[in-house]
Amino acid sequence: MSMHGPIATHRSATGVPSGRLAVWWLLASEIFIFGGLVTCFVLFKLNGTPGFEDASLTSVTAGAINTFVLLTSSLSIVLAHAAIEKGDREKSFRYIWYTIGGGVIFLGIKTYEYTGKIIHGHVITENLFWSFYYTMTGLHALHVIGGMVIMALISFDIRKGHNYQRVELIGIYWHFVDLVWIFLFPLLYIANF
Amino acid sequence: MSDAYAHPNYVKIWYWLLGLLALSVVGPMLEIPTLTIITAFGIAIVKSYLVAAYFMHLKFEKKIIWFLLILSICLLGVFFFGTAPDLMMTDGDQWIDCIADKSCVEQRL
């Protein structure tokens, strides 16, 4: 546990530790950002705007594998949290890096997907569906990258014995990134409705 | 400072998630629109509940956080329903096709 910083950081009148409370507020605001994009997507889709049938052109296999990868990485980060709660620094460190590995695979598959689509002429300006596809998955990917970077920093920190509580916090963030993908997958990959 | 609760069996939840993922991939393949919506989106909601409740420990968290998250989703719903009439009803029954129906010219509409 770190005692650096002001006393304010370690008080908790609500009973929820400040770090966790702050992450939940962050997620609430992120719900509005991704939610805003998703709502706009749904508005256009339900309106029958041309282009949205292109959801059949995205590879369900790639999307499903990515969903599997993110779900598994969610498991590994929560196991990392369980490990650090027992004080097992080395195990937690390993599991955090499994999660980062999952992120790398996810980004790899997305890169493969993007490349394939762009080569076939499905660029961001083709129609509204593709604009949303690249924007939503791109913003999501940026959050994945950000999460991976922070996870790496936290892993080194805990290995030195500091700030164990941050594993849970980055875990909650990572689960959120997973949740967004859980919704992006049917929206962008399933077409026939 | 960790709250005392028994850890759920994370791996078991993961198996459930993978099963649901399989269902949500297979369901749309049957090409029945209603079934697609139930499997693709309904299952997404179930999956997100599992991740939120067990992986994010919302089941063991103070209720206020659930409330915050549900409220956020509801506000997005407000945005959707406030915007939808404009974006989605461009051919409403209040519209007169003024070019086809010359009467609106006489009525100076």
Add this chain to the structure above:
Amino acid sequence: MSQAAAAVQTDTHAEHHEELNFLHKYILPVDHKIIAMQYIFTGMIMAIIGGYFAYAFRMQLAFPGELVPLYGLVGPGEYNMLVTNHGTIMIFWVAMPVLIAGFGNYLIPLMIGCDDMVFPRLNRLSYQIFLVSALVLIASFFVRGGGFGGAWTAYPPLSSVAEYSLTDWGASLWILAVALEFVSFLLGGINFITTTMNARAPGMKMLDIPIAVWFIVVAVILFMASVGPLVAGAVMLFMDQRLGTSFFLPSGGGDPLLWQHLFWFFGHPEVYVVLLPTMGIVADIITVFSRKKLFGYRTVLYTAFATGGLSFVVWAHHQFIAGIDPRMANVFTVTTVLISIPLAEMMFSYIATLYGGSIELKTPMLWALSFLAAFLIGGVTGIYLGASAMDVYFHDSYFVLAHFHYTFFPITIIGMFAALTFWFPKMFGRMMNETLGKIHFWGTFIPFNCIFLPLFFLGLAGQHRRIYNYDHFPDLATQELQNIRIFATVSLVVMMIFQLVFIYNFFISMFKGERAPNNPWNANTLEWTIPSPPPHGNFKTLPTVYRGAYEYSVPGRELDYWPQNEPPEEN
């Protein structure tokens, strides 16, 4: 938290610090008080820029086609850039940083009795991102094509297509600046909310929190909930501009009305985001200077929640004539008129607080009272605009402009001066000059009314907004109306000259003012229990709170105030 746990951590960490060097004290501070000053000073500098723009375009309106002294010629494109950036700067780079980030940062830890924000380094990062956003906006004025001129509302296709806006990179830098400012305030907001929820001094229950703190926190929550869809929209608009997507272009399947909805879904709660902090500050000032309890603390709190909640369902009243479904206009008219109820109730509570009080007309009180008077006019004229039938005539006219200046100006400028004159002794350890303060007050308030009251009548006469020269409109180019424009502009110049009085007072008092005691105003809240200015770590020992913030003139007590941390008398 138990008393025992509190007892363990009563001494602050101040003793464990070596003295910081200049870089880490003033340029890269983590102390919330210094970060607050950074926000306030940056906001004041941006106010000068925003005010300068207002001067330039008002001179153009009063003396069309003539060279504006100290500026140059204001052509139509230039005019659009000036009005756009005046609005953008005043809302995002003056109102929010000074009232929310500045005073929020300064007051929250002090008023809830803790030694800093919960995340001091996040606090520092928030300011740094904010500073970058201000610099990006200023950079947008110097790129080819100049600054963005599509109004602060940035409706596409004007804002998304460079051939229409004529400000290719100016428009993109504008969006980038606004987006960065949003990120800065999202991060800052998390800090404020977590600190207020978690770091309160022992004994401070929710209902003991001063209204200023409550309202800043509610404002920040409103901001965080409403800005998300606009961040999404800003990303989409940026892509329309730079990548040629068609999110908002009908030719590509998009819809310009979607931007309007995304913008105003944020834009309406935003006005309450800026209103609530000033309302909170005014509550704290009027209670101190009428030596009276706040009339209906809980009522005031609930009206703030009601206003905040309702603010999410009124947004399309900005779009009544944009082509929205008229049936939705019905819905939004009802909700808009409804929202005036909790706000009126709040005002009534404030007036009831004043009634029967022992009023001291010190400078902060003058500002607080003038806020109530001016905001009342602003609020009432808003009801006219909320009725969609009237709005058909009033939309985009000077009536709207006068309405929102009668709300925004009290919120931003009057609120800023009220807060600055009230907390100056605490911040700088010296008293401001009362006489100069009063001169500055009257020299601001009277010209303010002279500028904006006539504008209602211009609006009624049919004058529309965002027009650089009314010579082209015969009905509006009459000498009578032009005289009104000149009168308003002259009043603006007079008001700006009087600001020099404030600048002089502010800086002279900072160095030469009479030394301020801990509690010059005999107020109750915790910031007045510590030295002026507060030391690093704020409280030598963390206070324990025994009562609410508004126990003034309690019967049976010798003193007419009762600090929150004073233990109850043994009887």
